Amino acid sequence: MDTDFKGEHLLPGHLGQFFVILSFGAALFSTISYYFATTDKLNPSWQRLGRIGFYLNTVSVIGIGACLFYIIYSHLFEYHYAWEHSSKTLPVYYIISSYWEGQEGSFWLWTFWQAVLGNILVWRAKSWENPVLTVVMLSQTLLSSMLIGVTIFGERVGSSPFILLRDALDLKASTPIFNTRPELYKNYLTYITDGNGLNPLLQNYWMVIHPPTLFLGFASMVVPFAYAIAGLWQRKYKEWIQPALSYALFAVMILGTGIIMGSFWAYESLNFGGFWAWDPVENASVIPWLTLIGAVHVLIVYKNSGHAYFTATFLVLISFVLVLYASFLTRSGILGETSVHAFTDLGMFWHLVVDVVIFLGITIYLLVSRWKELPITKKDEETYSREFWMFVGAVFLGLSCFHLIIVTSIPVWNSMFGTKLAPPADPVKHYNIIQASFAVVVTLLTGFTQFLKYKKTDVTRFFITTLIYLVFAALITALVVYVTGVYRLHVVYILIMLGSVYSVLANAKILSEAFKGKIKLAGSAVAHIGFGLILIGALIAAGTSKVISENVSGEQYSEDFIKNKNDPRENVMMYRNQPVKIGKYTATYVGDSVAAPNHYFKVNYKMVDAAGKVTEDFTLMPNAQANRKMGLVSSPDTKHYLFSDIYTHVNMSNALTFEESEGKAADAHDEASDDSKYEPPVTHEVAPGDTIRFREGYIVLKSLKKDVKVQNIPLKGNDVSVGAELEIVSNGKTYTAEPVYMIKGGSAFDFARKVEEAGLKLRFSKIIPEKNKVEISVYQQPESQKKYIVMRAIQFPYINFFWAGTIIMVIGFLLAIFRRNKELKTV
Amino acid sequence: MKKSSILGIIVIAIAIAVIISTYSNTSTYGSFNDAKETQSELHIVGHLNKQKELFYDATKDANYFSFYMKDNKGEECKVVFTGTKPQDFERSEQIVLTGQMRGKEFHASKILMKCPSKYTQDKVEITEFKATQASI
Numbered sequence: 026m027d028t029d030f031k032g033e034h035l036l037p038g039h040l041g042q043f044f045v046i047l048s049f050g051a052a053l054f055s056t057i058s059y060y061f062a063t064t065d066k067l068n069p070s071w072q073r074l075g076r077i078g079f080y081l082n083t084v085s086v087i088g089i090g091a092c093l094f095y096i097i098y099s100h101l102f103e104y105h106y107a108w109e110h111s112s113k114t115l116p117v118y119y120i121i122s123s124y125w126e127g128q129e130g131s132f133w134l135w136t137f138w139q140a141v142l143g144n145i146l147v148w149r150a151k152s153w154e155n156p157v158l159t160v161v162m163l164s165q166t167l168l169s170s171m172l173i174g175v176t177i178f179g180e181r182v183g184s185s186p187f188i189l190l191r192d193a194l195d196l197k198a199s200t201p202i203f204n205t206r207p208e209l210y211k212n213y214l215t216y217i218t219d220g221n222g223l224n225p226l227l228q229n230y231w232m233v234i235h236p237p238t239l240f241l242g243f244a245s246m247v248v249p250f251a252y253a254i255a256g257l258w259q260r261k262y263k264e265w266i267q268p269a270l271s272y273a274l275f276a277v278m279i280l281g282t283g284i285i286m287g288s289f290w291a292y293e294s295l296n297f298g299g300f301w302a303w304d305p306v307e308n309a310s311v312i313p314w315l316t317l318i319g320a321v322h323v324l325i326v327y328k329n330s331g332h333a334y335f336t337a338t339f340l341v342l343i344s345f346v347l348v349l350y351a352s353f354l355t356r357s358g359i360l361g362e363t364s365v366h367a368f369t370d371l372g373m374f375w376h377l378v379v380d381v382v383i384f385l386g387i388t389i390y391l392l393v394s395r396w397k398e399l400p401i402t403k404k405d406e407e408t409y410s411r412e413f414w415m416f417v418g419a420v421f422l423g424l425s426c427f428h429l430i431i432v433t434s435i436p437v438w439n440s441m442f443g444t445k446l447a448p449p450a451d452p453v454k455h456y457n458i459i460q461a462s463f464a465v466v467v468t469l470l471t472g473f474t475q476f477l478k479y480k481k482t483d484v485t486r487f488f489i490t491t492l493i494y495l496v497f498a499a500l501i502t503a504l505v506v507y508v509t510g511v512y513r514l515h516v517v518y519i520l521i522m523l524g525s526v527y528s529v530l531a532n533a534k535i536l537s538e539a540f541k542g543k544i545k546l547a548g549s550a551v552a553h554i555g556f557g558l559i560l561i562g563a564l565i566a567a568g569t570s571k572v573i574s575e576n577v578s579g580e581q582y583s584e585d586f587i588k589n590k591n592d593p594r595e596n597v598m599m600y601r602n603q604p605v606k607i608g609k610y611t612a613t614y615v616g617d618s619v620a621a622p623n624h625y626f627k628v629n630y631k632m633v634d635a636a637g638k639v640t641e642d643f644t645l646m647p648n649a650q651a652n653r654k655m656g657l658v659s660s661p662d663t664k665h666y667l668f669s670d671i672y673t674h675v676n677m678s679n680a681l682t683f684e685e686s687e688g689k690a691a692d693a694h695d696e697a698s699d700d701s702k703y704e705p706p707v708t709h710e711v712a713p714g715d716t717i718r719f720r721e722g723y724i725v726l727k728s729l730k731k732d733v734k735v736q737n738i739p740l741k742g743n744d745v746s747v748g749a750e751l752e753i754v755s756n757g758k759t760y761t762a763e764p765v766y767m768i769k770g771g772s773a774f775d776f777a778r779k780v781e782e783a784g785l786k787l788r789f790s791k792i793i794p795e796k797n798k799v800e801i802s803v804y805q806q807p808e809s810q811k812k813y814i815v816m817r818a819i820q821f822p823y824i825n826f827f828w829a830g831t832i833i834m835v836i837g838f839l840l841a842i843f844r845r846n847k848e849l850k851t852v
Numbered sequence: 853m854k855k856s857s858i859l860g861i862i863v864i865a866i867a868i869a870v871i872i873s874t875y876s877n878t879s880t881y882g883s884f885n886d887a888k889e890t891q892s893e894l895h896i897v898g899h900l901n902k903q904k905e906l907f908y909d910a911t912k913d914a915n916y917f918s919f920y921m922k923d924n925k926g927e928e929c930k931v932v933f934t935g936t937k938p939q940d941f942e943r944s945e946q947i948v949l950t951g952q953m954r955g956k957e958f959h960a961s962k963i964l965m966k967c968p969s970k971y972t973q974d975k976v977e978i979t980e981f982k983a984t985q986a987s988i
Contacts (some may be wrong), residue, residue, distance in 0.1 A: 450893035676936035
């Protein structure tokens, strides 16, 4: 194109694109060099070349990130990525979040973490460096290729974050003026004053740390995979297990944390009213976690007993393939209409498929070609041995993962076999029941396996302890189930409660032994206790959560409601300052506060005891942004108690405008249009001391005050000004107002006063000397003009177990990693 | 028989059970015509008829929202949703409903809408364009 565009900054983009190509080239070069370093052990220069390629890749990955940051930070909207994912009003700390709103940024994040992990491996892996880094760099090559964005043979490969706006979009087609006056086209940038902005839902501090954690988890899954591949490839069948174990524990810990952070973000800032919805995108992140957690267990089994070698290897390998499959699911657009927040297709469908197929191919090839040499024991495990039941547990984790894959992949089956299946009509129930069944087995196993020993166990003693703990767990479960109301749920949930309590108890016993000296055991015990608590918390919170904003006032029932009583009526409408009964609370929408671009709705909750004393009083501030591109996007606010949460979410309101969210003040309206916002006035003739009634309360004329000053209007000679001191009581609250009547230069004026909170405008419209009375005009806002919100409030009991369990589990993983690292003596 | 073979059999049995239960739990994509003939819940893909009225008045009933949707076969039906009007509903390009017929109305228990504008913005806003035009 020959047009000479004005005002573009092309350098950062060119530099960025250069780094993109360099990172791909360097990764490919490093992969090849490390490959030959592995096969040709006598020539040390291969390893040197491999490292050079590796470091070049690291540098260019950082370079890409820096260029992208500069572009977004400087608001260079000539770049499509900056235009699409950021805006000038975006605070600096959310620039980080705009990195992962788009696919390109999240791919970059992945390559970044992989580069960091690669550096650790180059430093620590020693004799494993060559084969392991061959695999890691192969993965890095494929990831880098997703960012290339260059057209080869008519097909665009990858999608670059440095594509210019004018190349990404057909500006001429969307803005007709460029066709009628082509000379303006070269100045197109002057028309682009701001970017699209970041999705308001991502403007949350959790969104700054959740994606990096999650992607560190995904990225670190390549390490155990690489060790397993290296072990098979180099025929070091047993040696790879020990170093891979620490990395596998690390990956499981980080990915688990990332997933829960995501659910916390969903709970804090999304509107579906919960922390888990079995959305395909959520499932996609859990799938590899389940297989790898299974893998960790069988790796330990193999280490201690020599059994389950194939299962351990297979689970480690398949976990990484499933990470790639998960990214295919979420990024290829195949989930289409089954998921709310999957990405749309960026033209990388087949690219992502190739990625999965390559690593699946390597896995299958190595497993098949080395099959006969694998150290698989022919001996059967003892029934009363820890290894056998750990193995069973891993298998059940695999099965639960299998179920998730089958259901989440329904759109994939549809496109493969041409079927037209739809996901279950009530997916949450479907997943909950089936996954809970697996969880029952898994939790019971994490319990009684603790009482078994490797190789052989004393059977009588085992049965006695198991039973004692089971009885004890049953008693506690009965109590918990009764108190929390879980007994009203499906029986499988009661069983899962039993399993979790049992698991917590059994592992608490191990933990107490750990304190007595067997400190090695602490890691697994703590992690299992955490896992048990997560399940207990999730079960109670999700199972017994209650919508407390149910509409029971009877006022707003429509005919349809009477016809079918079963529909959930979860939203309640609240006019400003009109209290509404919500559960045991009296809630009032008391006002708004604005900190552009957020609009906060103040909702006050009060609990009053029988004696009329206020026992609790707090205000929640759910917020919303009116975004021109995305409409009203709102986030909930939650009151956290130790044992329950009150979650409040505004679905709709007439109190906020686009202008306000964009930081502009709403225009002052002229008098006529102002009056149109009120119902026709009602006039009252009153004397001091009289009371005027209106819909929501009453007004008392306290007294009339002479010679009141109105702003700076000077009064002369015969001029008169009288103020009416009014006391307004509306919905139990008292306000004052003083409308003024004035005769100046022979003509009458009056100055109305508004009481916004009560939706009133009051005029002192006349003095009637013959009756010794005055006339007050009362303007009331019609119901539809009054500020209102439509909100939903949900109570989540005991959700803190869920979060506390997560933290405890992470601590457990950390302890386990320290322990395994101590055992590790890499050569 | 070896324990591992027993375990293998159990695993296969559970895997089959999972597939069957999933398959029997899956719903189907259909049209309004299909919905009239069945009692069970199903998914209907279609688009909003923007000519007809969208009804939602929070002052009357905060939990009643109705609109007219055309399914992919072109058939139109009134849809009732118990809840608030989803934000930005007017701009949706495609809607997926889950629910069933009740009389002549389709009662949706879930609405999933795709606003492509949310994810892939493919147009420079003309309004912005006009606002700055005057300054030249």
